[in-house]
Amino acid sequence: MIALLVASLGSAPANALNRGSGSSSVPTQHGLAQTMFRLDEQMDMYERPDLLDAALEEIPLQELHAAAEASVQANDVPGYEDGLANALVKWFKKDYFKWVDPIKCPSCGGKTEYREMGAPTAEETQGGAGRVEVHACAEGSNCSGVFRFARFNDPKALMKGPRVGRCGEFANLFCLFIRAVGLRARYVWNLEDHVWDEYFSPTLGRWIHLDPCEGARDEPLLYDKGWGKKMSYVLAFAIDGAKDVTRGYVQDWNATLTRRTRGSEEALHQVLTDVTKRRRLGLPSSEVKRLEIEDQVEAKWLSESEDRAKSPQAIDGQGRESGTADWKQERGEDGAK
Structure with a gap:
């Protein structure tokens, strides 16, 4: 049935x-x-x-x-x-809890641009993340800042920080x-x-x-x-x-x-x-x-x-x-x- x-x-x-x-x-x-x-x-x-x-x-x-x-x-x-x-x-x-967008560069605070969907690390996987958005600094070659937005499913991981989504x-x-x-x-x-x-x-x-x-x-x-x-x-x-x-x-x-x-x-x-x-x-x-x-x-x-x-x-x-x-x-x- x-x-x-x-x-x-x-x-x-x-x-x-x-x-x-x-x-x-x-x-x-x-x-x-x-x-x-x-x-x-x-x-x-x-x-x-x-x-x-x-x-x-x-x-x-x-x-x-x-x-x-x-x-x-x-x-x-x-x-x-x-x-x-x-x-x-x-x-x-x-x-x-804060809305993640627009994502700022964690190094310089400038704008970022979406680069790719990356594989989660072991720690991110433990938090229930099956995929991770990788956002790179868009302010020029002087900054190499990267923000990994892990799509956590585990509430404990969401509570740990940075408490965005x-x-x-x-x-x-x-x-x-x-x-x-x-x-x-x-x-x-x-x-x-x-x-x-x-x-x-x-x-x-x-x-x-x-x-x-x-x-x-x-x-x-x-x-x-x-x-x-x-x-x-x-x-x-x-x-x-x-x-x-x-x-x-x-x-x-x-x-x-x-x-x-x-x-x-x-x-x-x-x-x-x-x-x-x-x-x-x-x-x-x-x-x-x-x-x-x-x-x-x-x-x-x-x-x-x-x-x-x-x-x-x-x-x-x-x-x-x-x-x-x-x-x-x-x-x-x-x-x-």
């Missing part, structure tokens, strides 16, 4: 993986089904006690809790967990940080080369968009209506299940359906259903029931997404913040109509 589903969901183009956002953001030759299985397995990493302890050593919990309480008192957020998530994403983007590194590490502060987390993958996170809001009873690259919370139309990004698949993975959440992130579902060409909708639904069932095996029946009720609430919320997109509160025309101007324009994410 799995083999049939994998075949139905097809393969990505051979050139799908280039110098994009991160190693976990775009499927290569394996196809959509294998990408889903890999992302599902990735969620176990965020439950590891050693990683959670390491993350807590980095996070200023007292400061974040104070900010969360202040936002609740000011009625800026629906509930305490929402205030905590908001404080966490703002701190992470502003004070902790693109959206793959941002979303990976931030998902761990969400768990470390006690919130439920989902890792959200988009076929069009972007990844972000979500947290569960007990007050609202649903999953909430959270993008550490942009410092954004509860702005699901940021990409479609703001950046002008035409998406096809948006899939969310948690420790207790997986979900196709595309409908919550787009304005026009019918137009989106025409871009979903990686296989049948039935096969996609079946893989996600199987992943979710396996994740919930062995859970108490009361817990499974609670999760099923959450699923029903989310299904209703997703079905009403197009109506929300028409509301005056929906984000409008805000281009991408992270990344260089040329890079954003090349990707069609600068908000230009």
